[in-house]
Amino acid sequence: MDTKKLIQKLSSKISGISSNSKHIKPGYAFICLSEKSQEFIPEAIRLGAKFVITKSCSIAKNNKIIICSDPHELYHVLSSKLHNKHPNFIAAVTGTNGKTSVVDFCRQIWNLLAYKAASIGTLGTFVNQQLLYKNSLTTPDALKLHQILSELYDEQVQYLCLEASSHGIDQKRINSIIIKAAAFTNLSHDHLDYHHNMALYFSAKKKLFSHLVACDGYSILNMDTAEYTQLKKITKSSNVITYGTNKGDIQLLNFNSNKEGHHIKIKIYNTIYEKFFPILGQFQIYNLMCAIGIIIASNIKYKDLPIEKLVAPKGRMEKINDFIIIDYSHTPDALKNTLMSLKLHKYSNKIILVFGCGGNRDIQKRKIMGKIASQYTIKTVITDDNPRNEDPSKIRKDILSHCHNAIEVPNRKEAIKYAIEQAISHNYIVLITGKGHEDYQIIGNNIVNFNDEIIAKSIINQLYK
Structure with missing residues (x-):
């Protein structure tokens, strides 16, 4: 019919x-x-x-x-x-990396400017600083999403920023939402188990701009990406806000990094802001600029932007102590950027990395991530991530075959312990990646409790008793 x-x-x-x-x-x-x-x-x-x-x-x-x-x-x-209520302003962010940070920064900034705001994405659904729901999907399914939107309306939420995953866009989960601002972060290798090739992957993301953003809305585009020109050409929104290091609406003029964050100089239209941005990772400066673009699109009035009050989203370049950092990076580009950022922040060049790759997912990225780990670390510990229904030893083998400085420790807790002990003995920096905020591990059909942060802190407490 x-x-x-x-x-x-x-x-x-x-x-x-x-x-x-x-x-x-x-x-x-x-x-x-x-x-x-x-x-x-x-x-x-x-x-x-x-x-x-x-x-x-x-x-x-x-x-x-x-x-x-x-x-x-x-x-x-x-x-x-069935659920036809929603906040007045809704923004959607797509891209391979950075979506979670952008929506989190938007919610924090709106909240710091005294507006009631929400974010929906990988970390869950938040209203101001309170977790409302844990989400099983980055972009919830259409019914759950509209139920949440109606609840946010009832909670008098004025501004919302949500993550628009390529799966979510392709499966039309956000097609009935009035999207007043659409933002793009970047594009790199991921989800090819679903999309099959990069052209189809990008095609899914493009729909946010060619089909879904409101005609009188805004597109917030990263000028420093290869996809910028095409996105600007196809977007149906009448307004475009650009950001990057090139001359645009939001321009990064200069930055200087230390172990606590960045001193940044940003030009927003004709106003120059010099701020301390207390979050690790050069890539987070791009995510901040993207978030600022969304804030501008929301048409709120502000005298200043509370950048110095922002906190890192859970599991995103999160410092556990002076030598242990946890990050969600689970794509080749994200892993490379995270490793490069640690050196930028004046941390030791001697990085010991703990990571694995998820099962029943894009297998092509395993060898790429193995090569990146080999290039940017002094030692890599290959362990299990979420093997799901795939043979964990095969996943590890796929990575190990392209990572010459790696050892294999299947048990993730033991892998983290080994890395921390090595770091203490040799003055290394420990980077634990792939799971970030997650508090579980998927092994076969079982979901077991596991949290990198809790495990790392427990090991430190035992070693320093």
Whole structure:
């Protein structure tokens, strides 16, 4: 059935929707968003589904089953109709690296300027400084997202910045949202298990600018990326804010780094700001400029920007002590930037790195990350990340074959302990990457408690008893 006609038919005949059969109640429509979810159609019908919407169906015919050419389109539209409230200003950030920091900086700045603000992304859903929800996805599924937006409206949140992942854009999770500002950070190797190649990966991200941002909205673009010209050309927003080291609306004029952060000199239109930015990582200066672009797009009035009061997002270049740093970097570009930043911040050139790669994900990046680790560290400890249902030893082998200075310690806790002991003995800096804020490890079908920060602090306490 035609999607538009189906939306009209269902809007007045259902009491709710879900893409999870376990959440179906009498009167609901069960939306199959993947071929695998068709396995749960009998369960949804048993629980009282009034309709089942699917792209195709191999089970026995049932008058409740409706074939729809685009279940994702139907799902986001019905989600927005069932939960139609939202904050007045919504910004979306896409890019391979930096999304989490940008949305976090935006929320912090709005909050410091006395506005009620929220962020949605990898770290969860935050209102001001309070965690409202932990998110299982960087960009929540359409129904959950619109439920959150309605709740934020009820909480009188005025400004929201959310992460728009390539998966989220491709699966139309944000298509029914009025996006008043769309921002781009950068593009590098990631998610090729899903998108297959870089062209398709970038194509998904481009949709935020070519299809989703409001016509009278803003596009915030990084002038220092190869993608800038193309994004500026295709964006449908009538306003563009540029940032970078080139002459643009927000321009980094100079910076000087130390172990606590950066002294930065930034020109915003015709005003020059000299500030201390208390967050590690040169790449975070770019994320800050992107966030400033979004703040400008939100049309709030400010006399000054409270840059010196910002704190690092959880698990992003997070200092545990003077020689241990934790970072989420799990892409080749992020890992390289993080390692280079430690040297920029006058830390020892002797870095011992602890990292692994996730299972059932893009395998191409493993050898690239192995080479980067070999190039920028004195020693690398290859361990398990989230192996999921893949053989952990194979993942480690894929990395080890391209990392000549590495040793293999499968158990992540033991790997961290080894690195810390080596650092104490040889005056190394320990960098633990890949998991950042995560408080779990996915091994097979099991999710076990694991947090790099807690483990590192526990080991330090034991060693210094």
